[in-house]
Each structure stands twice: as structure tokens, then as C-alpha cells.
Amino acid sequence: MQHPKSFQCRFPLSSKLLISSDGTAFKRNHANSGVTAFCLIAALAFVSTGSLVRADFASDWKGSRQWVSPDTWAHPLYGWRTENGKLIASAAPKHLLHQLTHQITDPSKSFSTTTTLQFLSTDVEKPQKISAGFAFGVQGLMDDYRHVLSGTIRSHEAGIRMDGTLFIDNTLTKQKISATEPVTLILAVSGGHATLEAVCGDQKLSVESDLPLESIKGNLALHAHSPSPHSYKRQPIEVAFLKWSGEGPALSDHAEQTFGPILWSQYTLHKRTLKLNVQFAAIGTDDDQHATLTIDGKKLKSQIDPHSRTALFRLEDLDDTDDHPYAVSYRWQGTDYTWEGMVRKQPNGPLRLAAFSCDHGYAFPLSKLVDQVLQENPDIVFFAGDQIYELYGGLFLQRKPLNTAILDYLRKYYQFGWTWRHVLKDRPSIIIPDDHDVFQGNLWGHGGRVAPDGKQEAGGYVMPAAFVNMVQRTQTAHLPDSPDPKPAEQGIGVYFTTFNYSGIPFILLEDRKFKSGPSSVLPKNRRNLSPEDVDVPEAELLGTRQEALLARWADETKDAPARVVLSQTIFCKASTHSGQTLKRSRYDLDCNGWPHTPRNRALKLLANNPATIMVHGDQHFGILLRHGIEQHGDGPLAFMVPGTANGFPRAWWPESGEVTGNHMDRYGNKMTVIAAANPEKGSNTLQPRKTDHPDMTAFKKGSGHGLITIDSAAKTATFDMWRFPLDVPKQFDGFPQTIPLDGK
Structure with a gap:
């Protein structure tokens, strides 16, 4: 904390400060009585103490x-x-x-x-x-x-x-x-x-x-x-x-209400390798460009990246059966700043995974939600994307020049970290960007290419590769190393990977980066196309490299008592209604229900183990279902969590009125719905940035988060779907659900 300098009360040059015989200070011929009162206080303090009073700031x-x-x-x-x-x-x-x-x-x-x-x-x-x-x-x-x-x-x-x-x-x-x-x-x-x-x-x-x-x-x-x-x-x-x-x-x-220059930390620990990424404020070129991590008596130095303003630390052979307190230190303007946290030992019993997505920003800083999560004390947290939105904070989006665009993103991402930093510092986290994080309404990465003429539906990235890589460095640099790290087109990095935590195998998939752009493989007029017409067998979803990794991982983990697949969005069209008026929707090419053929190809690889749990965000409502491939119920479980502060409305309101049971989406994908977390009807008209209280808006719009407790010994998984907290924590109707993982 910087100590404030003395407050100096400035009189107009034509005024004179007079001290009466009783020590009262007054200023003659001053028309401003309010200013005079404050200047009198300053003058009296000067007379009585021999020095100027200190300002509050x-x-x-x-x-x-x-x-x-x-x-x-x-x-x-x-x-x-x-x-x-x-x-x-x-x-x-x-x-x-x-x-x-x-x-x-x-x-x-x-x-x-x-x-x-x-x-x-x-x-x-x-x-x-x-x-x-x-x-x-x-x-x-x-x-x-x-x-x-x-x-x-x-x-x-x-x-x-x-x-x-x-x-x-x-x-x-x-x-x-x-x-x-x-x-x-x-x-x-x-x-x-x-x-x-x-x-x-x-x-x-x-x-x-x-x-x-x-x-x-x-x-x-x-x-x-x-x-x-x-x-x-x-x-x-x-x-x-x-x-x-x-x-x-x-x-x-409130001297404690500062933010920076060290903002927060996020880490993973896999095969005794710690990767810890520290987010800094936008320091200057004349400031110290290095930070220090102290852990287990070791001191590691790391350079702060000039674009992402992050410092990445790596430590091999860290015992994962014990807790490890750590401290990040940085010297700025003659003052030493420290940020402390804990690298947790891996849990021996059931694993508790908390999942989040899609923070539209209007309920920042999500204090009640964060307090609830700290009480839940999950072992690991997963942020599935859309940590920020383009208009977060009510300002115009800045795409150019590159440095301004980076600063525009960082301000928004800083608010994400400010919200969650006390959760992130003490447990491993998986954080992945989605479309809005890279300033796109939807993202079909088409292998990482430049979006033709800046049109996102053609497939590719609208923002430059340097911007995309900066975003990925802030969110994913701490993830376990990718087994196939070759960059995508334009030199855009990849982060898909596999890792084990608490004896449970995980695979992290990038379901946006390699997906085909719909206008590059479908006709312009798609209104009357059948599900068969919309399916393009040669279109990509995960791409050949991720499919190859998924095949190897699925085979290696086919006998695991539980395994987890993480990605941005669900592998079906689970919504029936969407848009500001929540009208019935036909096709949603943004979800992974399309394209149908590579969707089925991926799910077939996972069908060799009924204890497969897929976890996603993106769609602004929650659902628990089991995918179907050839028939209902022959695919993995899927758990999609709502946004922490939902924006664009979506809902699962099937025409039959039967929320649960066997259903078919618009693309012909089979799904068995176990429970759903929908918004309240009419909530799409709320105005959380103008008149309606943000917390109540988030609650009514179906915001919240998910918590999965995986008990490998009992071969069960319990799925909690928590509503955005108002007073007493409350789950959505139909939750919790405990599902056996033995396929019975």
C-alpha cells in the first residue's frame, strides 16, 4: 500500500490566510464558503501541529x-x-x-x-x-x-x-x-x-x-x-x-481495497509438474520485468510477457501428496508486493469438480457466488469459456490497433480474475477461451485460418493471431503440456491435452479451433434443409489431430472407473428456444450437434466406457443428459452448466412438455435428458444494466454453476446444479442427481 502524500489546500492567489488572536483561521473575501470550511481545517491543523494534515488519499x-x-x-x-x-x-x-x-x-x-x-x-x-x-x-x-x-x-x-x-x-x-x-x-x-x-x-x-x-x-x-x-x-x-x-x-x-501490480495466479499440477501462471497489471517498460516464485524453499524467476502481462513458472518433481504454500513477489516503485496461495495435494477420496461458464458481466463481482464456491471447497475448477464478453462494462469494443485491443481485453479479463482470484490461488484450474473471449460472436476456427473478409461464419479468426495467442496465454498457459503442440494455421497455439488428477483421467478438447465454418460447407439458404442435408460428412469438428488423441486416450482409459472430457460446448442441440424473445429455434450451428457425422465419430470413441462424463458450458442454461449414437443411452453422460451471469437467452422447453426422457435434436442426434436448468419465463425482458437488480436478474435468467462429485470407489457421480445465490443456496428443480458409472 502506498502512503498518501500530505493534502495541500490551495487558496486563490488573491486571498490571504489570517489567524485571529484566538487561533481561528479564516480567509477574507472568499465567496466559496464550502471550500473555506475545508481550508480552515487544514490551516488549524497547520497552526496546532506545525505541519500540514495528511490527505485521506x-x-x-x-x-x-x-x-x-x-x-x-x-x-x-x-x-x-x-x-x-x-x-x-x-x-x-x-x-x-x-x-x-x-x-x-x-x-x-x-x-x-x-x-x-x-x-x-x-x-x-x-x-x-x-x-x-x-x-x-x-x-x-x-x-x-x-x-x-x-x-x-x-x-x-x-x-x-x-x-x-x-x-x-x-x-x-x-x-x-x-x-x-x-x-x-x-x-x-x-x-x-x-x-x-x-x-x-x-x-x-x-x-x-x-x-x-x-x-x-x-x-x-x-x-x-x-x-x-x-x-x-x-x-x-x-x-x-x-x-x-x-x-x-x-x-x-479501506487500505486493503487495492488491485495490483500482482493480480492473481492460476495453476495445474500433473505428473509432479507444476505450471503456475501469474497475471500482472499493465506495467511499463521501465518497471521491473521479472517476478519471483518462492515454493518449497526454491526461488524461481520468470519474465513478464509484454503482451499478456503474465509470468509463467514451471517446477518439475513437486510432490503431489503434500500441500505446498507459495508466494509470488514483485518489486514496484520501491515497494515489495506479494501474492500467496497453496498448491494442494491431490485428494484421495471423491473428487469435487466445479464448473462455470459465460459471465456476461452485469453481476460483477459475483460476491455471493464466490462465497458459496469457497464454502463448497472444490478440488478443481473448470471455466469452459466466455470469461468475458465484448461489451462487458458498457463500452465500445476496440479491435484496432492491436495494443488497444489487447488492453480492452485485459481490462475485462482482469475483472474475471478479480472475481475468482481467491478460488484460483488455492486449487488447480482449467480455463479455456470460447468465442467471445477472442471477440467473436461465434467461432468456427476452420483450423486457425484468417476468417475470409472478416466473416466468422465462413470459418476462421476475425482478430489477428497475435491477439488470439495473447488471450490463450492469459487463460491456458498454465495447462498441462499438449502431447501434440504443433501450432494451428497462422501460428495460433493449441492447448488440447490429457492429464490425470486424483487418479481420474481427463482429456481437454478444443471444439472451436478446428471446426468447419458453416458458410464454407453449406448453402446460403438453409431454412428448408433437412437434418440429412445439413450433415456434411467431410466437415470437421475436432479435426484429425484431436480425433487421433481422443482415440488413443479412449483406448488407454477404457477400464477407468471414471473419466472426464472437458470442452467448450455440448455435443448436441440441447436448446429448443433462443434469442431475446425466446422463440423456438431450428438450427444452431454453434453447438456440437453439428456437424452430425464427426460428432458421432467422436462419441463412438468414448462409448467404450460408460463411466465417461463430458462437461461443458456455452449455452446459457444447464442440462444433464446421456448422449445416444446408434440408440438412446449408448453414449457418454454430458453435463452442461449455465452461465454465471446469463446473457443471450436459451432454454430446453420441448413441445411435448416432457422435459426428461428420450428426445431427438434438430440434427437427428439422440439424447436422454435426466434434468434441465432453465430460465424463468419472461426473464429475457429484464434489464440488469438499467433498472433490474443484477443478482435477481441472474437468478431469474437461470444463471448458476455446476458441481460434480466423482466417487471412483463407489462408481457414482453426483451432479449438483446450483442457481445463482440470493440468500440461501438453492439447486434447480431436478437436482442433485446421483448416477451410477457402471453402465447399469
Whole structure:
């Protein structure tokens, strides 16, 4: 934690500080009573102690980097940076720099905040539309300072426009002050009365406004605004902030509410080989580029990758029958930072696997869900994809240039890690990206090629290979080594692999990267095609390399008392309704029910062991079923978990009304449904970013997670499907289910 510098109360140059005979400080001829009150406090402290009072917080910006500091959060990450000790902001809608360690929690009391800023852009049309200053009372639909960072729905703004006008919300000054030089802004709020004073040289100007008390409560931030969204196609309008401080009894002080420079860690342990990946903030080139891992008395160093901002550690021959505490250390700006965790010994009894997918972001930081998972204490966790979504946080997606796109992704992925880091640090995790993680609505990777003309349905990647590899490094670098590591087209890395944990064999499949693009193998007009017409036998699903690995693994594990297959999505079309109106849907080429022939080919390889459990996410609802190949029930079990915060709605509402039992999907794939976790009808109309409480929205939309307890000795698996928690944890109807794994 950085220690704040002293708070300096700045008077206009034309004012004089006077001390009366009784020691009272007052400022003559000052029109701003609110600012005067705070300056009197500072002056009295100076007289009585001989030194200035310390601010509750004060900036200490040094050097040049994209990430600002541990006690602030930039929304968005690409919109704020430090440059030679100054804070540079790119003005655009919703661009805020939040203070993390201090919030306005008692609006009946007073606070003040001060900054000095300068507009760097000069030749701007409509300068009255450009502004910078403070945002306060920044609120969301949840009373959590972290939720507000990307879920802001209301705030007050006070600052200066580029034309020199001061404002508090819609209250403006008629006079103007020079805005071409550095301007010091002092905002003082007391009892609902807000006063903003601006000082530039010997000029001064102020504006006042009365505000409802409860509207003042919330986050405190700097803002830099222009009406145009950030775009690489136009020159950014930039503002420099030279310093920022604040104090007052209205502010709460939570020194522990920092984030960075070490953000979190994620690891796996397979065949006594530890791979531990550490995520860092977007540090600068002048910062230390190495981190240290201390474990079992050993110290390992690793370089921080300049794109993904990750440091990967590898340690061979680590005893997997014992716990191993570890610490990651990093020195930043003269301070040593440490992140600690535990490499768990492999469990001897039943294995508990928790599974998650599809966080649409509106319920960040999922506090109740995380608390429940920590209580469940799973042995291993699986995140099946869509850890982020393109519009996570309400900002426009940035695809170009590459560095901006990377920063756009990292800000969103940082929020995933912030949510789950206390789960990830103490147990192995399998994390894999899906389509939205690489900024695509759907992904048919077509072997890793470039998507023709940027059209995702043709098959291929829309974003450059460097971006895809960066995403994969953040999410998958810690996975056990792939037995077939040759990159796909464009040099895009692969991560499909096999591993054992607690005596249970696992295979991890990439069911997106090699799948054929539908418009490359199907006619444009598919409305009236039959299931036979839609099936393209030569189309790929897993690709030849993964099928070969699957065949070897299936043969080697045919007698295992239990085995697990992990991939992004389920091998059938398990939904009947989809879309914002939840209408009945016909074909969904995104699921692994298509293409039918390679789907069956993969499932036939797994049919040699009835104790096969396939685990997936992606579809935004949950289901437990047994696949059919030649007949109902002759394939593996499949457990698909809902999203942790469902967005695009889907449901399993068969026309017969019979949710369970034998069914056939649109592609002719057989499936025996055991239980389903559907959204509530009507939940597709909820607005969690505007009016409806995010937690209740997540609950009604059928969000949640899955937990599998695999008991190899008893040859059973118990499937829990938990609803998004409100108060008391509750499972979806039809769960839990305990299934024998002996095929009987």
C-alpha cells in the first residue's frame, strides 16, 4: 500500500490566510464558503501541529505505463495512462478513473477533493462539449464499489469545460476561466451543498449546487469526457491530470481495497509438474520485468510477457501428496508486493469438480457466488469459456490497433480474475477461451485460418493471431503440456491435452479451433434443409489431430472407473428456444450437434466406457443428459452448466412438455435428458444494466454453476446444479442427481 502524500489546500492567489488572536483561521473575501470550511481545517491543523494534515488519499504518479496505480481503476484501461509522472486521459463517454481505497459512505458529512489538470488538445470543434474534472456519488444497481466500476448507472459530475465554463451537473457558470493553462479544481461537498472552485494563475471562478444527500454516496473518480466514443479512426482528445487528492469524514478508508501490480495466479499440477501462471497489471517498460516464485524453499524467476502481462513458472518433481504454500513477489516503485496461495495435494477420496461458464458481466463481482464456491471447497475448477464478453462494462469494443485491443481485453479479463482470484490461488484450474473471449460472436476456427473478409461464419479468426495467442496465454498457459503442440494455421497455439488428477483421467478438447465454418460447407439458404442435408460428412469438428488423441486416450482409459472430457460446448442441440424473445429455434450451428457425422465419430470413441462424463458450458442454461449414437443411452453422460451471469437467452422447453426422457435434436442426434436448468419465463425482458437488480436478474435468467462429485470407489457421480445465490443456496428443480458409472 502506498502512503498518501500530505493534502495541500490551495487558496486563490488573491486571498490571504489570517489567524485571529484566538487561533481561528479564516480567509477574507472568499465567496466559496464550502471550500473555506475545508481550508480552515487544514490551516488549524497547520497552526496546532506545525505541519500540514495528511490527505485521506493523494496521487503518487511516477514513470510511464498504461496501468495507473494499485489504488485506482481505469475504465477503460486503454483510456488512461501515466506519462512522465502525469496522468493522461483520453476523453470519451464513460471514461473514469475510480479511487479504490476511498468511497463516499456518509454523505451527511463533508469531503473535498482537489486536482490540477490541463487540456492537451487545442484545435477542437465544439470545445463546450469537452470536459474534465470529478465524478462523485458514482452508483450502480449494487452497493459494491467494485460493481460500480463497470456498472455505473448514475453519478454527479463537476469540472471544467474546454471553453472555460465550470459546471456541477447542469449548473453552469456564466463567466469563464482560462482553460489553456493548468487549472486547479477544488470540489467541496458538505451536507448536500457542493461547491467547485477553479484557480488558474490569478484567476478564480466558482459554482455551487444543492444535491440530494443519498445521491452523493458512492465512488469518487476523475472524469474526462467527450461526446465521441474512443476510436482509432480519430485523434484522441487528451487531458493531463498533474495530481489528485481528497479528504474528509464523508470518505471511508479501506487500505486493503487495492488491485495490483500482482493480480492473481492460476495453476495445474500433473505428473509432479507444476505450471503456475501469474497475471500482472499493465506495467511499463521501465518497471521491473521479472517476478519471483518462492515454493518449497526454491526461488524461481520468470519474465513478464509484454503482451499478456503474465509470468509463467514451471517446477518439475513437486510432490503431489503434500500441500505446498507459495508466494509470488514483485518489486514496484520501491515497494515489495506479494501474492500467496497453496498448491494442494491431490485428494484421495471423491473428487469435487466445479464448473462455470459465460459471465456476461452485469453481476460483477459475483460476491455471493464466490462465497458459496469457497464454502463448497472444490478440488478443481473448470471455466469452459466466455470469461468475458465484448461489451462487458458498457463500452465500445476496440479491435484496432492491436495494443488497444489487447488492453480492452485485459481490462475485462482482469475483472474475471478479480472475481475468482481467491478460488484460483488455492486449487488447480482449467480455463479455456470460447468465442467471445477472442471477440467473436461465434467461432468456427476452420483450423486457425484468417476468417475470409472478416466473416466468422465462413470459418476462421476475425482478430489477428497475435491477439488470439495473447488471450490463450492469459487463460491456458498454465495447462498441462499438449502431447501434440504443433501450432494451428497462422501460428495460433493449441492447448488440447490429457492429464490425470486424483487418479481420474481427463482429456481437454478444443471444439472451436478446428471446426468447419458453416458458410464454407453449406448453402446460403438453409431454412428448408433437412437434418440429412445439413450433415456434411467431410466437415470437421475436432479435426484429425484431436480425433487421433481422443482415440488413443479412449483406448488407454477404457477400464477407468471414471473419466472426464472437458470442452467448450455440448455435443448436441440441447436448446429448443433462443434469442431475446425466446422463440423456438431450428438450427444452431454453434453447438456440437453439428456437424452430425464427426460428432458421432467422436462419441463412438468414448462409448467404450460408460463411466465417461463430458462437461461443458456455452449455452446459457444447464442440462444433464446421456448422449445416444446408434440408440438412446449408448453414449457418454454430458453435463452442461449455465452461465454465471446469463446473457443471450436459451432454454430446453420441448413441445411435448416432457422435459426428461428420450428426445431427438434438430440434427437427428439422440439424447436422454435426466434434468434441465432453465430460465424463468419472461426473464429475457429484464434489464440488469438499467433498472433490474443484477443478482435477481441472474437468478431469474437461470444463471448458476455446476458441481460434480466423482466417487471412483463407489462408481457414482453426483451432479449438483446450483442457481445463482440470493440468500440461501438453492439447486434447480431436478437436482442433485446421483448416477451410477457402471453402465447399469
